[in-house]
Amino acid sequence: xxxxxxxxxxxxxxxxxxxxxxxxxxxxxxxxxxxxxxxxxxxxxxxxxxxxxxxxxxxxxxxxxxxxxxxxxxxxx
Amino acid sequence: xxxxxxxxxxxxxxxxxxxxxxxxxxxxxxxxxxxxxxxxxxxxxxxxxxxxxxxxxxxxxxxxxxxxxxxxxxxxxxxxxxxxxxxxxxxxxxxxxxxxxxxxxxxxxxxxxxxxxxxxxxxxxxxxxxxxxxxxxxxxxxxxxxxxxxxxxxxxxxxxxxxxxxxxxxxxxxxxxxxxxxxxxxxxxxxxxxxxxxxxxxxxxxxxxxxxxxxxxxxxxxxxxxxxxxxxxxxxxxxxxxxxxxxxxxxxxxxxxxxxxxxxxxxxxxxxxxxxxxxxxxxxxxxxxxxxxxxxxxxxxxxxxxxxxxxxxxxxxxxxxxxxxxxxxxxxxxxxxxxxxxxxxxx
Numbered sequence: 001x002x003x004x005x006x007x008x009x010x011x012x013x014x015x016x017x018x019x020x021x022x023x024x025x026x027x028x029x030x031x032x033x034x035x036x037x038x039x040x041x042x043x044x045x046x047x048x049x050x051x052x053x054x055x056x057x058x059x060x061x062x063x064x065x066x067x068x069x070x071x072x073x074x075x076x077x
Numbered sequence: 078x079x080x081x082x083x084x085x086x087x088x089x090x091x092x093x094x095x096x097x098x099x100x101x102x103x104x105x106x107x108x109x110x111x112x113x114x115x116x117x118x119x120x121x122x123x124x125x126x127x128x129x130x131x132x133x134x135x136x137x138x139x140x141x142x143x144x145x146x147x148x149x150x151x152x153x154x155x156x157x158x159x160x161x162x163x164x165x166x167x168x169x170x171x172x173x174x175x176x177x178x179x180x181x182x183x184x185x186x187x188x189x190x191x192x193x194x195x196x197x198x199x200x201x202x203x204x205x206x207x208x209x210x211x212x213x214x215x216x217x218x219x220x221x222x223x224x225x226x227x228x229x230x231x232x233x234x235x236x237x238x239x240x241x242x243x244x245x246x247x248x249x250x251x252x253x254x255x256x257x258x259x260x261x262x263x264x265x266x267x268x269x270x271x272x273x274x275x276x277x278x279x280x281x282x283x284x285x286x287x288x289x290x291x292x293x294x295x296x297x298x299x300x301x302x303x304x305x306x307x308x309x310x311x312x313x314x315x316x317x318x319x320x321x322x323x324x325x326x327x328x329x330x331x332x333x334x335x336x337x338x339x340x341x342x343x344x345x346x347x348x349x350x351x352x353x354x355x356x357x358x359x360x361x362x363x364x365x366x367x368x369x370x371x372x373x374x375x376x377x378x379x380x381x382x383x384x385x386x387x388x389x390x391x392x393x394x395x396x397x398x399x400x401x402x403x404x405x406x407x408x409x410x411x412x413x414x415x416x417x418x419x420x421x422x423x424x
Binding site: 008009010011012013014015016033034035037040044048049050051052063065 | 150151153157158160172174243244245246248250252253254255256257259326327347
């Protein structure tokens with residue numbers, strides 16, 4: 001299962017999303033788009049969004065912290 | 078675990094117009110039933126967390142309910158989206174998330190406090206107390222405290238493109254999304270202290286920040302006004318509205334309602350909206366709690382009592398004038414103390 005999350009260090013919803021993934025023992029890769037402009041461009045290209053967090057889980061794009069959509073994308077109950 | 082005091086010297090601070098209350102711990106603790114609480118606090122921002130802490134000091138059990146979904150505020154409330162806080166005693170300067178974490182951690186040291194991240198769907202009267210329903214459970218409280226705060230007001234739909242470009246250049250959290258605008262040109266819409274602080278934050282990333290304000294003159298706190306005036310990256314455009322957000326995949330600019338530097342069109346990479354807040358008082362309406370025209374919960378400013386017995390309110394959701402974390406936290410403590418007195422009077 002490939003999960004990637006685009007964040008900034010000052011975004012509380014990013015922290016919330018990461019905490020949710022950790023609680024559910026989901027491995028993920030994090031990219032700080034505030035520190036990495038190229039990753040920011042990649043996030044915009046893939047998601048069409050310029051707001052964080054953007055989570056890409058099993059090909060599904062989730063914007064903001066949305067527990068329901070995360071659970072659905074990750075196959076969690 | 079912090080030192081949790083159960084107050085036994087209540088009679089030292091009687092309310093002038095009320096009978097002296099009895100010690101109340103036995104009335105407000107319910108260790109036998111985990112779904113019963115002395116007071117249920119709806120909202121987990123600074124006011125709600127402070128109320129829970131103070132309720133615990135007075136021997137009351139509390140349940141603090143606050144949910145995050147999408148871009149609703151996390152535990153800690155609106156201060157979690159503030160870059161720098163300089164007006165909270167004890168801390169010369171720290172970030173909003175840091176301060177929120179301090180308050181949350183402090184509150185969590187009291188064993189009488191339970192914090193659940195659940196969204197409240199309804200609050201209703203039940204016998205002498207209240208029932209609060211969430212998507213995950215049902216809880217009983219002898220009293221209710223609304224500390225539900227506010228949420229960001231969005232650009233009106235009359236501004237063409239404002240919804241279409243949300244998160245595609247139109248943003249509501251400068252702290253979250255500002256770092257994406259390094260070396261870009263952005264604007265802040267609004268003239269409040271929050272708008273000014275957003276502009277100062279964005280100026281750390283962007284090459285240029287325009288503050289576009291509909292009023293005659295922006296109105297931040299004087300200390301921030303001086304900072305705005307001294308910052309060469311920031312330019313203020315007063316008495317002007319945006320009427321359209323333009324772009325393709327992402328925002329490319331806005332159309333103004335009047336000419337600025339020979340054009341009504343302005344090229345921008347990002348727009349950060351800080352035009353105020355919507356009061357979150359909907360849950361209080363079915364109880365018959367009195368609201369003012371703005372939808373704010375009307376309270377007795379000495380006691381934080383609402384028009385309904387056993388129902389209190391604190392913080393940004395109320396009809397207070399000066400809304401800051403420092404005042405909201407004080408409101409929460411006042412409400413907890415009044416609740417303690419109120420339940421004692423019920424016998």
